[in-house]
Amino acid sequence: SLVEGVENILNLQAKIESDASNKYLAMAAWLDRNGFANTASYLYKQAEEEREHFLKIFKYITDMGGIAITPSVPEVQQEFASFREVFEIALQNEIAVTQAINKVIAKCRAENDYATEDFMMWYVAEQREEEKNARRALELFDLINGNEADGKFQLDLQISKIG
Numbered sequence: 001s002l003v004e005g006v007e008n009i010l011n012l013q014a015k016i017e018s019d020a021s022n023k024y025l026a027m028a029a030w031l032d033r034n035g036f037a038n039t040a041s042y043l044y045k046q047a048e049e050e051r052e053h054f055l056k057i058f059k060y061i062t063d064m065g066g067i068a069i070t071p072s073v074p075e076v077q078q079e080f081a082s083f084r085e086v087f088e089i090a091l092q093n094e095i096a097v098t099q100a101i102n103k104v105i106a107k108c109r110a111e112n113d114y115a116t117e118d119f120m121m122w123y124v125a126e127q128r129e130e131e132k133n134a135r136r137a138l139e140l141f142d143l144i145n146g147n148e149a150d151g152k153f154q155l156d157l158q159i160s161k162i163g
């Protein structure tokens with residue numbers, strides 16, 4: 001079973017993962033309509049992964065005898081100033097998710113809930129990977145000149161191969 005504090009913070013994390021999925025979906029659509037088809041596919045896939053992250057917590061709450069709350073769906077950013085800005089925002093979002101996960105683990109420790117702490121360790125590893133990938137995408141913007149038409153084409157190809 002879950003203590004109330006852990007159940008609440010898990011429901012909050014589930015919502016954060018669900019929101020992350022929708023944010024990536026909007027980014028993927030923006031990339032798609034601006035011609036970055038390969039990177040769009042990459043972020044459609046990210047959106048699906050975040051949906052899985054959400055479901056995994058959602059089911060865990062239920063499995064542990066808690067009440068999983070279906071999250072509301074807020075508005076997300078639909079327009080972006082540039083190709084690069086998409087990944088600047090993606091990295092900021094991933095850093096915020098990592099910080100939220102750290103709070104869940106701190107709560108588990110405060111409540112002596114080692115089972116949930118163990119469950120959340122999967123997310124710690126996942127975030128390490130996702131932050132690294134977002135940083136790599138921004139590195140590619142520095143390495144490849146994205147202002148030239150050819151640069152954009154190369155960026156679209158290379159970013160989609162990350163991870």
Ligand code: OFO
Nearest residue numbers: 020050053097130
């Ligand atoms: Fe990258 O947000 Fe899930 O964990």
